[in-house]
Amino acid sequence: MGDEIRRNMALFPIGIVMKLTDLSARQIRYYEQHQLIVPARTSGNQRLFSFNDVERLLEIKALIDKGVNIAGIKQVMNPVNKESQEATVITNDTEEKRKVLTDSQLYRMLKQELVTGGKRPGQVSLIQGELSRFFKQ
DNA sequence: ATTCTTACA
């Protein structure tokens, strides 16, 4: 179950997630208020998002674009499970080890995610189509 | 320089 841990690792600050999803900070925080995502927090109260968080945000974005409101999204999306939340609790030790992700490191991980496809077989990952714009040739 | 919360447009 190592892949799940990887997808639940808290890695990105909101600024990067904004670029990854093309969502505003206001929107991202708003969706968190409604429990659509539960990003981890650093000891300094800063949000740290995981690949799963980013994927969920992309799904939310797709639904919003379809005209679905928050209430509708809550019905369609499965709620954030306990394991995810536990896995994203940031200890001081974790925070120290995380360091700052360089762009090259980030893109490397994103490419890995594209190869993996994210999620499980059966449900097509939205991350691939959405994030492909970061690898325009 | 970034992010956070609160509150008003």
Added chain:
DNA sequence: TGTAAGTA
């Protein structure tokens, strides 16, 4: 949702 204010 956008944005401004005052912090951390």
